[in-house]
Amino acid sequence: MSEISGASVVIVGGGVTGLSAGWWLAQSGVDVLVIEKGIVGWEASGRNGGGCTHMQSPLFLEEQRLWPMMDELLGYPTEFMPHRIRIAATEEQLVLYSRGIATSRQHGYRYELLDGKQLRELVPLAGEDIAGAYYYHFGGHANPHRTVQAYAWAMQDHGGRLFQNCAVTGFRTEGGRVTGVKTERGVFGCDQLLIAAGPHTGRFSAMLGQEVPVAIARAEMIVTEPLPLMAHTGVDGNGLYGRQTLRGNLAYGGGPHEWLELPDADAPAKPSTPLMNHIGRRLLEMMPRAAQVRIIRSWAGIIENTPDGRPVIDRLSTFPNVVVATMSSVGFGLSPASGHAIRDLIVDGACGFADISSFRLGRFDKLEPDWRELQGWNALAMEEIA
Amino acid sequence: MSRPTKFDEKSIAGKELSVEEHTELLVIGAGPAGLSAAIDAAGRGLSVVLVDENPVPFTTMGNEVPLHYGQGMSGVARNRNAMMEALIASEPLIEAAFEAGVDVRLGTACWGLYGRSESTRWLPGMVAGLADEERGWLIGAEHVIVAAGRRDMGLGFPGWDKPGVMGATAAMSLARFGALAPRRVVLLGTSAEALDAAGALMKAGVEIAAIVEQAAAPVGPTEMVASLRVAGCEILTGHVVREALGRETVEGVAVCAVGEIGQPTAEERHIACDGVVLAVGVTPVIDLVAALGADVAFQQARGGYAPVVDADQRTSVRDVFAVGDSAGIWPAKTRDRLVSEREGRRAVAAILSDRGVASDDMSIDAVGPDSPTYDLSAYRIGWVRASVVEARAAFHVCQCEEVTAREILEVRPPRYLDWQAERRNDRSLSSLLGEGPPNPDQVKRLTRAGMGPCQGRRCREQVAALLALQVATPLASIPLAGYRAPVRPLTLAISSQLPEAPEQALHWDVWFGIHPQWRPYWEVPEFYTVATNDAAAPAASE
Numbered sequence: 040m041s042e043i044s045g046a047s048v049v050i051v052g053g054g055v056t057g058l059s060a061g062w063w064l065a066q067s068g069v070d071v072l073v074i075e076k077g078i079v080g081w082e083a084s085g086r087n088g089g090g091c092t093h094m095q096s097p098l099f100l101e102e103q104r105l106w107p108m109m110d111e112l113l114g115y116p117t118e119f120m121p122h123r124i125r126i127a128a129t130e131e132q133l134v135l136y137s138r139g140i141a142t143s144r145q146h147g148y149r150y151e152l153l154d155g156k157q158l159r160e161l162v163p164l165a166g167e168d169i170a171g172a173y174y175y176h177f178g179g180h181a182n183p184h185r186t187v188q189a190y191a192w193a194m195q196d197h198g199g200r201l202f203q204n205c206a207v208t209g210f211r212t213e214g215g216r217v218t219g220v221k222t223e224r225g226v227f228g229c230d231q232l233l234i235a236a237g238p239h240t241g242r243f244s245a246m247l248g249q250e251v252p253v254a255i256a257r258a259e260m261i262v263t264e265p266l267p268l269m270a271h272t273g274v275d276g277n278g279l280y281g282r283q284t285l286r287g288n289l290a291y292g293g294g295p296h297e298w299l300e301l302p303d304a305d306a307p308a309k310p311s312t313p314l315m316n317h318i319g320r321r322l323l324e325m326m327p328r329a330a331q332v333r334i335i336r337s338w339a340g341i342i343e344n345t346p347d348g349r350p351v352i353d354r355l356s357t358f359p360n361v362v363v364a365t366m367s368s369v370g371f372g373l374s375p376a377s378g379h380a381i382r383d384l385i386v387d388g389a390c391g392f393a394d395i396s397s398f399r400l401g402r403f404d405k406l407e408p409d410w411r412e413l414q415g416w417n418a419l420a421m422e423e424i425a
Numbered sequence: 426m427s428r429p430t431k432f433d434e435k436s437i438a439g440k441e442l443s444v445e446e447h448t449e450l451l452v453i454g455a456g457p458a459g460l461s462a463a464i465d466a467a468g469r470g471l472s473v474v475l476v477d478e479n480p481v482p483f484t485t486m487g488n489e490v491p492l493h494y495g496q497g498m499s500g501v502a503r504n505r506n507a508m509m510e511a512l513i514a515s516e517p518l519i520e521a522a523f524e525a526g527v528d529v530r531l532g533t534a535c536w537g538l539y540g541r542s543e544s545t546r547w548l549p550g551m552v553a554g555l556a557d558e559e560r561g562w563l564i565g566a567e568h569v570i571v572a573a574g575r576r577d578m579g580l581g582f583p584g585w586d587k588p589g590v591m592g593a594t595a596a597m598s599l600a601r602f603g604a605l606a607p608r609r610v611v612l613l614g615t616s617a618e619a620l621d622a623a624g625a626l627m628k629a630g631v632e633i634a635a636i637v638e639q640a641a642a643p644v645g646p647t648e649m650v651a652s653l654r655v656a657g658c659e660i661l662t663g664h665v666v667r668e669a670l671g672r673e674t675v676e677g678v679a680v681c682a683v684g685e686i687g688q689p690t691a692e693e694r695h696i697a698c699d700g701v702v703l704a705v706g707v708t709p710v711i712d713l714v715a716a717l718g719a720d721v722a723f724q725q726a727r728g729g730y731a732p733v734v735d736a737d738q739r740t741s742v743r744d745v746f747a748v749g750d751s752a753g754i755w756p757a758k759t760r761d762r763l764v765s766e767r768e769g770r771r772a773v774a775a776i777l778s779d780r781g782v783a784s785d786d787m788s789i790d791a792v793g794p795d796s797p798t799y800d801l802s803a804y805r806i807g808w809v810r811a812s813v814v815e816a817r818a819a820f821h822v823c824q825c826e827e828v829t830a831r832e833i834l835e836v837r838p839p840r841y842l843d844w845q846a847e848r849r850n851d852r853s854l855s856s857l858l859g860e861g862p863p864n865p866d867q868v869k870r871l872t873r874a875g876m877g878p879c880q881g882r883r884c885r886e887q888v889a890a891l892l893a894l895q896v897a898t899p900l901a902s903i904p905l906a907g908y909r910a911p912v913r914p915l916t917l918a919i920s921s922q923l924p925e926a927p928e929q930a931l932h933w934d935v936w937f938g939i940h941p942q943w944r945p946y947w948e949v950p951e952f953y954t955v956a957t958n959d960a961a962a963p964a965a966s967e
Contacts, residue, residue, distance in 0.1 A: 093967055219784040257939070280935050297438075310545050323920075335877075335914050415432055418546065
């Protein structure tokens with residue numbers, strides 16, 4: 040197999056986590072190269088609601104610090120819009136949504152409760168007959184497509200390299216270190232390796248002797264035709280996540296996911312289903328004045344989750360020059376901060392701005408081998424499929 | 426295979442999809458192929474539902490769905506009863522289908538086709554989404570025959586957004602209903618399909634002011650060219666439309682001769698007309714089969730991207746068949762409807778065989794596509810180069826999202842972002858997007874070209890040709906921009922009528938509903954095991 044000019048750090052996976060890490064590393068003067076089997080951000084990184092509000096995470100403060108600066112830092116537009124409104128259609132939702140937001144108070148962030156009338160001034164499509172709406176004086180939304188490409192271009196501006204349409208087939212190891220990444224085009228030599236391959240992170244880490252436990256699932260979103268921009272576009276709730284895009288489309292998702300088996304190498308196909316209509320139903324409940332607005336697309340994405348749904352950013356014990364990273368289905372909003380944390384771990388040996396011990400891989404050391412079955416995260420039976 | 430004992434209640438497992446009605450065979454499209462299939466199947470005892478979105482509501486036509494009507498509808502198109510009568514009168518097989526016991530639903534669109542696959546195991550089988558003007562619902566079908574017809578490639582030039590510039594298929598459809606407004610048109614293109622459209626429009630009383638062809642000679646059959654010339658049609662080869670003229674609507678066109686690589690060479694000439702008919706390319710309507718996940722491929726002999734079908738018209742999804750124009754368009758099929766009808770009947774014969782019913786129709790010969798007589802890829806790219814790239818003024822290739830050719834090729838952020846700091850204007854498309862052929866979906870995500878309410882119907886082939894031209898590659902190597910359900914825009918009012926399982930409503934969550942995912946990080950225990958997971962209180966996903 041031919042040796043291709045490698046890099047000091049090779050990153051497997053051109054999703055939002057790998058590209059942010061690549062951008063942070065390139066900015067630090069590190070010779071970095073990202074290998075992507077398809078096109079950047081083609082999987083879950085480009086197929087999400089764009090939310091940037093994750094107070095459960097140790098990366099929350101960095102997420103909040105960075106997003107308002109990202110357009111400037113990257114040099115490309117992300118469409119970030121600050122602040123979020125979350126509509127509770129029912130008293131039950133009002134209580135439920137208060138739990139997460141309460142966490143933000145621990146960090147000194149402010150929110151207030153709007154009534155129907157106040158909500159309508161900001162979100163004219165909304166109904167007045169709501170239990171309440173939380174206005175977050177923090178957080179926000181960005182455009183996933185644009186942000187993923189911005190990371191890639193910004194990384195390249197700092198000298199980082201990107202190989203798209205190049206599938207990884209394995210790794211070359213020597214004396215307890217990974218020294219190269221094998222691909223269908225040849226071997227890329229490396230001093231350090233980052234695996235940020237989304238659904239494939241489990242498969243690749245297993246090849247290196249320490250599997251990151253993940254299960255994959257399909258989830259769906261819808262988008263409507265564009266409408267005039269509302270006074271506040273970063274609005275969701277009623278069981279949905281999403282936003283009005285800066286073009287004016289209503290883009291929302293939510294509802295049940297379907298657990299899947301990961302095919303060996305390829306990305307799983309991801310058709311959408313009539314679940315679209317049930318997302319549409321909740322959107323209409325939340326915005327009754329949008330009845331004649333038309334859905335023009337729906338789509339599905341494939342997302343990986345760890346057993347506790349929390350990220351892994353850690354070194355493999357089997358190969359210490361390998362870092363694995365999965366954000367466990369909550370990667371987009373945290374990406375400015377996750378890339379920073381990964382850069383710190385690779386360059387400085389530890390994250391310098393947050394305590395990411397909850398991202399340790401070792402927390403799964405005592406995990407039941409049949410955890411998927413125990414949690415009911417299995418794919419449905421196949422026997423009836425022709 | 427033993428079923429796991431536990432299912433994640435937040436997952437789709439155990440949430441039954443509410444399907445309102447069932448049929449043995451669903452046929453989508455009441456053209457010659459779909460009608461023949463439906464009549465044959467009903468005659469063999471199958472329960473058959475046949476849907477067709479025609480007559481399309483006036484407002485839907487106004488949104489350029491499902492064809493590029495170019496606001497060329499006359500007042501007749503507002504009269505639903507007249508449209509319905511004209512539809513039935515124009516196609517004798519519709520009456521025959523009613524008589525054969527086919528459940529014919531006109532004015533009913535199919536906006537989605539879904540089936541079980543590795544990634545959609547929860548679906549009960551083949552399911553189609555239907556809607557009329559008031560209602561939306563799901564129908565289950567054991568077999569589906571897609572006979573969704575054809576669509577026009579859009580072709581831009583300055584003024585092509587003026588009312589009166591329309592696709593040939595749209596013009597013929599309106600003419601069939603007596604609802605076509607323009608009376609004197611300039612038609613672009615000289616393929617067999619274009620010349621056939623010219624003949625059909627003349628028969629409908631429309632005057633063909635001129636036929637414009639950018640290539641040096643007509644690409645269609647010489648006898649068709651000859652008969653149009655005899656009928657008095659002027660055919661301007663080596664010409665393009667430089668601009669559609671007129672204040673509000675089309676009042677004429679400026680045409681000019683072009684050189685070998687599409688550059689304008691001679692003085693302009695103005696031709697008075699009230700319509701411009703785009704017939705530079707017709708292509709199969711593949712939105713339903715592509716969104717379903719059936720294999721499609723660029724097939725020059727079939728008019729572009731078309732479903733991959735076997736000799737029985739079967740797609741890669743076993744119970745789904747494609748027939749008629751939606752399976753491929755070629756001159757013999759355009760000129761003789763029997764070719765389409767036979768395809769419909771072959772599909773039914775295969776379905777009967779699948780069902781274990783002997784069929785005496787297995788001898789219906791498969792008629793493959795004609796050998797192409799011209800290079801379809803080079804021809805379409807030639808049009809885009811001469812008309813779009815060499816245009817004398819910028820215009821919107823994607824009318825919905827107002828994106829120009831230059832903005833597409835430079836992968837510029839949309840103008841509403843007012844993005845000033847562009848460091849990469851000097852870079853080529855390929856260095857922006859990487860190795861491999863440029864992907865229209867990637868360009869779409871970044872420029873929004875093709876992302877609007879007409880669902881890319883007017884610009885997708887143009888964008889593909891622009892990308893192909895830029896990197897000097899044939900159309901076949903430009904990937905297909907994805908199709909997504911709903912393939913017809915669907916209002917939230919209609920969409921939300923579709924009922925959901927009570928279990929689904931009960932367990933609906935914003936995200937995965939994984940409790941430990943949302944607890945504050947300082948409360949995360951040292952080890953996680955399923956047995957010791959104590960994060961059980963209700964938690965809202967963010």
